[in-house]
Amino acid sequence: MRLSAYVPVYTAALTLSAFLLFVVQPLYGKMVLPLLGGSPAVWNTAMLFFQIALLAGYAYAHVGARLLDPRAQAVLHIALFFVFAVLLPPAIPDGWLFDPDRDHPALWQLGVMALTIGGPFFVLSGTAPMLQKWFSHTPHPEAHDPYFLYAASNLGSMSALLAYPVVIEPLMALHTQALAWTGGYGGLVVLIGLCAILFWGPRTRTVGGRDAPTQARPAETITWSRRGLWMLLAFVPSSLMLGVTFHVTTDIAAVPLMWVIPLALYLGTFILAFARKQRVSYKYALYMQTFGLALVIIWSMSHAGLMVYFLFFAHLLLFFATALICHMDLARQRPSAHHLTEFFLFVSIGGALGGLFNALLAPVLFPAPFEYPLIIGLAVTLRFINEPGSGLRARWGSLSNTGLRATVVLLAAVAVAAGISVATDTPRPAHFVAVSLAAAALLLLQRRRWSYAIAASMALLYSTPLVYGLTDSSLLMERNFFGVVRVLDRPVSGKRVLMHGTTVHGVQPLAEAYKTVPLSYFHPNGPIGAVFAHLDDRDGPQAIAVLGLGAGTVACYAKMGRHFDFYEIDPDMIRIAQDPALFTYLSGCDSEYNIIAGDGRITLARAPEQHYDLVFVDAFSSDSVPMHLITAEAFELYRSKLKPGGLIAVNLSNRYLDLRPEVAAIARTLGLSVSHKQDGGGTHPGTDLVYVASRFAVLSSNPEIMAAFDADGWTRAESDPALRPWSDDYANILRAFGVGERPTRGVEEN
Numbered sequence: 001m002r003l004s005a006y007v008p009v010y011t012a013a014l015t016l017s018a019f020l021l022f023v024v025q026p027l028y029g030k031m032v033l034p035l036l037g038g039s040p041a042v043w044n045t046a047m048l049f050f051q052i053a054l055l056a057g058y059a060y061a062h063v064g065a066r067l068l069d070p071r072a073q074a075v076l077h078i079a080l081f082f083v084f085a086v087l088l089p090p091a092i093p094d095g096w097l098f099d100p101d102r103d104h105p106a107l108w109q110l111g112v113m114a115l116t117i118g119g120p121f122f123v124l125s126g127t128a129p130m131l132q133k134w135f136s137h138t139p140h141p142e143a144h145d146p147y148f149l150y151a152a153s154n155l156g157s158m159s160a161l162l163a164y165p166v167v168i169e170p171l172m173a174l175h176t177q178a179l180a181w182t183g184g185y186g187g188l189v190v191l192i193g194l195c196a197i198l199f200w201g202p203r204t205r206t207v208g209g210r211d212a213p214t215q216a217r218p219a220e221t222i223t224w225s226r227r228g229l230w231m232l233l234a235f236v237p238s239s240l241m242l243g244v245t246f247h248v249t250t251d252i253a254a255v256p257l258m259w260v261i262p263l264a265l266y267l268g269t270f271i272l273a274f275a276r277k278q279r280v281s282y283k284y285a286l287y288m289q290t291f292g293l294a295l296v297i298i299w300s301m302s303h304a305g306l307m308v309y310f311l312f313f314a315h316l317l318l319f320f321a322t323a324l325i326c327h328m329d330l331a332r333q334r335p336s337a338h339h340l341t342e343f344f345l346f347v348s349i350g351g352a353l354g355g356l357f358n359a360l361l362a363p364v365l366f367p368a369p370f371e372y373p374l375i376i377g378l379a380v381t382l383r384f385i386n387e388p389g390s391g392l393r394a395r396w397g398s399l400s401n402t403g404l405r406a407t408v409v410l411l412a413a414v415a416v417a418a419g420i421s422v423a424t425d426t427p428r429p430a431h432f433v434a435v436s437l438a439a440a441a442l443l444l445l446q447r448r449r450w451s452y453a454i455a456a457s458m459a460l461l462y463s464t465p466l467v468y469g470l471t472d473s474s475l476l477m478e479r480n481f482f483g484v485v486r487v488l489d490r491p492v493s494g495k496r497v498l499m500h501g502t503t504v505h506g507v508q509p510l511a512e513a514y515k516t517v518p519l520s521y522f523h524p525n526g527p528i529g530a531v532f533a534h535l536d537d538r539d540g541p542q543a544i545a546v547l548g549l550g551a552g553t554v555a556c557y558a559k560m561g562r563h564f565d566f567y568e569i570d571p572d573m574i575r576i577a578q579d580p581a582l583f584t585y586l587s588g589c590d591s592e593y594n595i596i597a598g599d600g601r602i603t604l605a606r607a608p609e610q611h612y613d614l615v616f617v618d619a620f621s622s623d624s625v626p627m628h629l630i631t632a633e634a635f636e637l638y639r640s641k642l643k644p645g646g647l648i649a650v651n652l653s654n655r656y657l658d659l660r661p662e663v664a665a666i667a668r669t670l671g672l673s674v675s676h677k678q679d680g681g682g683t684h685p686g687t688d689l690v691y692v693a694s695r696f697a698v699l700s701s702n703p704e705i706m707a708a709f710d711a712d713g714w715t716r717a718e719s720d721p722a723l724r725p726w727s728d729d730y731a732n733i734l735r736a737f738g739v740g741e742r743p744t745r746g747v748e749e750n
Contacts, residue, residue, distance in 0.1 A: 033628065091175075288317065368479065474488045529707070530714075
């Protein structure tokens, strides 16, 4: 075969292999997400699994290249593709739809993924380094340096990540995606066979049963310190990718779009770092990192909680610049083609360690997401590690007078900002000046290596407690798979607050006389009060389903014969709500209630048909929307559990997303009517106890019921017929980013 055919065939195989490898990640992540309550940690755990499988694939490619004749390796590789094809198409078998282990959900998820998608992902993972190694055995003029084929692999990876939320997810149902992926898997087997044929000829030679490319091997010794550096430079971007993804998904939604943006940036830095022509200078990347770090510190310490787009930009810019610096250092450290598979093996070890640290170790080691600022601190200590012509002593420099002055300014500014944050609940001009000085000091310090590293780390560690309110008088703080839960008292406002992540999930008055008064979004003068007032007019026993427990506030809408079933997946939430030393809504409101542990949608499906008078959907993880609870299939389930004349109520209060059009589109599809009510908040009569602004929707198929809500000031919603409703196979999160004022979950409760 002509030499001109080598590169196109290998490029096609590498591109398709990488495309399949990365498109199956959001595909399968979306499959497993509903089983674990839509928690943002699902993606971090999924990424840990994929990184471990990638490591296993790279180890397989490396060991195979060392021990097997290339022809035997090709036969084995193609055979494994056929063996693991029995697990396709990707799916979670129906028999697996049981309650996950709530005490060890991450381990449960890893086990499910290993048994269902592990085999195909493993063999795909070994394909890229193996094909590049095979290419080095061909007589092609570029065979001595096959790293240029890495660009084809990155092209396939990036194409998958960009195509999934924009094209694949909107246009194809999940089962169709799985079938199409299986077809691509079969096509890849054909391309790999062609690649094997290209190096199968007489021009390929082997020595001693091991690989030996036709080009002369350069003499090169790989030390363990160099391997350790490879792993460290791969560890930092991997950990940061998961850290920034957790930040983004915690307060918005755990959906593929929010997953793939950081992952696409991560791959983009690989492409830039390993490109033949340097598109971004190392010096420019360093300045970009400092600028991004300054923006993150300003946002974190200025209480700019509603500046969501600014938040995205700052964190993503910092992550992109830091990952690019690490990957450029990694590219400079890459060995010759002879050590190619070893290089990728140790890079994958570093990536897997980053996933292990974020997904499994950090939730146990830290009460809040401290891993993110800690890894940023580690990253800035690695700056200039490959600066030409400098030893370590010269590289790090010393605390000069300028550096010392800038450090003092930065630390003083951080202290002032922290003091203002503790003393007041609202931003002040002095606060903004303080954090601006901190950012300016960082810019002055960026050439003072140790000064910069120490100051940046301290500023970031200071900012994380402020974001999570750890400077408040917290009575309790727990962290698990489902997030960070805190209980804290605010004596000035006379309230006890339950926080999940950065969002209020329940408020109770401290004064004994008002202990049973529902506050927050659940006040009697608010929309949910109107819903229960409507139910109060009905006679007979009533059953209420509440998806999301919080502090158990709605249990105080007690009535003779009314029973509450609370559906809650987070065991810490259940324990906190039932502890009378923390909250007394459940124990003090004399309501009959039952708590059903598990994902609300899965466990609600087991309830009797036509059993409830009201299904109230209020399940959020911090401010993140569990998307599988806001789909047409989910609402069809809710309707099937309602008695004739029953209601569905949904809490739509959210800092970032306007879900009214989505609920209206679902209602239109199911033949339901929907009305919305937006309340501006206020104070409980006769007190200074504040309840917050909120937005709710109520759905019913009964015209008389909806007319009663219309008469009570609710607004009937009409859906655009062209608007496609969200389903288990489709969700367009970009459409929900509304513009303008909207009720927010928790920010008024300070």
